[in-house]
Amino acid sequence: MDERELQALVERVSLQVFxxxxxxxxxxxxxxxxxxxxxxxxxxxxxLNRKYYECYGEEELVQIIKHELCHYHLHLExxxxxxxxxxxxxxxxxxxxxxxxxxxxLPKKTKEHYYECTSCRxxxxxxxxxxxxxxxxxxxxGKLKKIKREC
Numbered sequence: 001m002d003e004r005e006l007q008a009l010v011e012r013v014s015l016q017v018f019x020x021x022x023x024x025x026x027x028x029x030x031x032x033x034x035x036x037x038x039x040x041x042x043x044x045x046x047x048l049n050r051k052y053y054e055c056y057g058e059e060e061l062v063q064i065i066k067h068e069l070c071h072y073h074l075h076l077e078x079x080x081x082x083x084x085x086x087x088x089x090x091x092x093x094x095x096x097x098x099x100x101x102x103x104x105x106l107p108k109k110t111k112e113h114y115y116e117c118t119s120c121r122x123x124x125x126x127x128x129x130x131x132x133x134x135x136x137x138x139x140x141x142g143k144l145k146k147i148k149r150e151c
Contacts, residue, residue, distance in 0.1 A: 036101035066097035
């Protein structure tokens with residue numbers, strides 16, 4: 001989905017669910033890590049996390065759009081647009097939008113360190129780096145050396 005399709009989707013959801021037009025910009029923000037989207041008060045634009053679309057599909061993205069449109073329409077009407085406000089919580093229930101989005105589960109990046117015994121050639125794989133001058137091979141007591149491995 002590109003920016004043009006996203007803009008059309010947000011405008012369509014706004015008209016169908018809220019019966020009000022969305023007159024500002026909707027865009028993907030690649031820097032969002034822990035949130036599904038955000039409504040920017042100063043510009044009235046909506047930024048969305050592309051990873052939610054890629055992981056969960058368009059249905060979850062529509063739920064996030066409905067949540068952000070609740071902020072948008074309430075703010076423009078001068079009503080309570082914050083998460084703690086009664087107006088906001090009532091509008092969320094009315095349009096069946098979630099208060100919080102699903103957590104996104106990303107694979108952890110674990111760096112691995114590779115060591116090789118210089119005498120028996122046994123390969124050690126460790127998550128933490130180790131001091132090769134302090135430790136020796138557990139099988140033959142040979143010297144260890146760190147090797148770089150492209151994996």
